[in-house]
Amino acid sequence: xxxxxxxxxxxxxxxxxxxxxxxxxxxxxxxxxxxxxxxxxxxxxxxxxxxxxxxxxxxxxxxxxxxxxxxxxxxxxxxxxxxxxxxxxxxxxxxxxxxxxxxxxxxxxxxxxxxxxxxxxxxxxxxxxxxxxxxxxxxxxxxxxxxxxxxxxxxxxxxxxxxxxxxxxxxxxxxxxxxxxxxxxxxxxxxxxxxxxxxxxxxxxxxxxxxxxxxxxxxxxxxxxxxxxxxxxxxxxxxxxxxxxxxxxxxxxxxxxxxxxxxxxxxxxxxxxxxxxxxxxxxxxxxxxxxxxxxxxxxxxxxxxxxxxxxxxxxxxxxxxxxxxxxxxxxxxxxxxxxxxxxxxxxxxxxxxxxxxxxxxxxxxxxxxxxxxxxxxxxxxxxxxxxxxxxxxxxxxxxxxxxxxxxxxxxxxxxxxxxxxxxxxxxxxxxxxxxxxxxxxxxxxxxxxxxxx
Numbered sequence: 001x002x003x004x005x006x007x008x009x010x011x012x013x014x015x016x017x018x019x020x021x022x023x024x025x026x027x028x029x030x031x032x033x034x035x036x037x038x039x040x041x042x043x044x045x046x047x048x049x050x051x052x053x054x055x056x057x058x059x060x061x062x063x064x065x066x067x068x069x070x071x072x073x074x075x076x077x078x079x080x081x082x083x084x085x086x087x088x089x090x091x092x093x094x095x096x097x098x099x100x101x102x103x104x105x106x107x108x109x110x111x112x113x114x115x116x117x118x119x120x121x122x123x124x125x126x127x128x129x130x131x132x133x134x135x136x137x138x139x140x141x142x143x144x145x146x147x148x149x150x151x152x153x154x155x156x157x158x159x160x161x162x163x164x165x166x167x168x169x170x171x172x173x174x175x176x177x178x179x180x181x182x183x184x185x186x187x188x189x190x191x192x193x194x195x196x197x198x199x200x201x202x203x204x205x206x207x208x209x210x211x212x213x214x215x216x217x218x219x220x221x222x223x224x225x226x227x228x229x230x231x232x233x234x235x236x237x238x239x240x241x242x243x244x245x246x247x248x249x250x251x252x253x254x255x256x257x258x259x260x261x262x263x264x265x266x267x268x269x270x271x272x273x274x275x276x277x278x279x280x281x282x283x284x285x286x287x288x289x290x291x292x293x294x295x296x297x298x299x300x301x302x303x304x305x306x307x308x309x310x311x312x313x314x315x316x317x318x319x320x321x322x323x324x325x326x327x328x329x330x331x332x333x334x335x336x337x338x339x340x341x342x343x344x345x346x347x348x349x350x351x352x353x354x355x356x357x358x359x360x361x362x363x364x365x366x367x368x369x370x371x372x373x374x375x376x377x378x379x380x381x382x383x384x385x386x387x388x389x390x391x392x393x394x395x396x397x398x399x400x401x402x403x404x405x406x407x408x409x410x411x412x413x414x415x416x417x418x419x420x421x422x423x424x425x426x427x428x429x430x431x432x433x434x435x436x437x438x439x440x441x442x443x444x445x446x447x448x449x450x451x452x453x
Contacts, residue, residue: 083193146400167191
């Protein structure tokens, strides 16, 4: 028996070490980049801890800084959706058993960032790029966007966005690249459980799953296969073979019809598996809302004391009137110029994501390896952006436009689809510039004391 090392095992081991090192590095950077994480904005952690003690609402009024608790029938309730609370249950268990005293916000922030990193690298590995480009594109999302500053703030709002990104990326990975419909649905539930607007792009995931039943990525259909199309592998070949003259001539109409019926039924089974966990979470959320406010569709946001009196909600919480203003806030609003150091600072209410992350403009390039995936990604971006722009408040207490974190997984997919194999000079400049700008933002928000939230 040969004692020489197996080259393929060595390659796999090296890849695992590389990915693991980057993931751990991301965890450490996020964990230590903010010396003052906002652990006191612990809405979801408090409610999760309350769940473990058998209660949904609070009898005593929460502290004054937690102004998004709303009073209703002698109780105080958080307006965060049920999914956000359930996400915090594992961490609340540490407090329940006396291991911690409060929300471990820095740890959760670093954990979500490292999970985002892992899925970005796993998705990038499905494309025929060198590891230098895969890593650059991954670091661009993690450290060259508004995600870095906002996620490392580590309050309940930002942590929910981080979990939504993990959910979206996991759902994308197990929908498009390693189809596992039940697992994809579980990650999708994590996403919309933390950011309800993500529910609107469920049809896109279902469409991509159905496409995978017809033509899975990386599957080569043998030209001469005839008899095997009626066996258990028929579903993978039927769509392509039904348009082949040889296929039509070699199989009876009845066999072809049976195969198409089986394919149709398999798609429904796939979609049902995907919808299983989101459906359960959706029903539980409606029940949770009913228990709190006697209405399954009432999330309580409009019940926040004084919220409808705020000037940015002069047309209600959501309105088409807000679209032009929110588009300006997200895409164009410039930084502010000061007459002393630091001379250039972002507005803490909102600022353009294009000024601080210009590499995302590369998503506008033409071309794609799989046009359907690129178009589906753009559809997700348009749907989510439309709803975000209808919201009267851009987010406040943030860098850039924090709500747009839910767009980043889809932007990443588009960049992977339309990018050349090698790093171009323009790409390298835009990615490095974006990382430097966002590092400067982390300094301003977390270390300088010049920006007050």
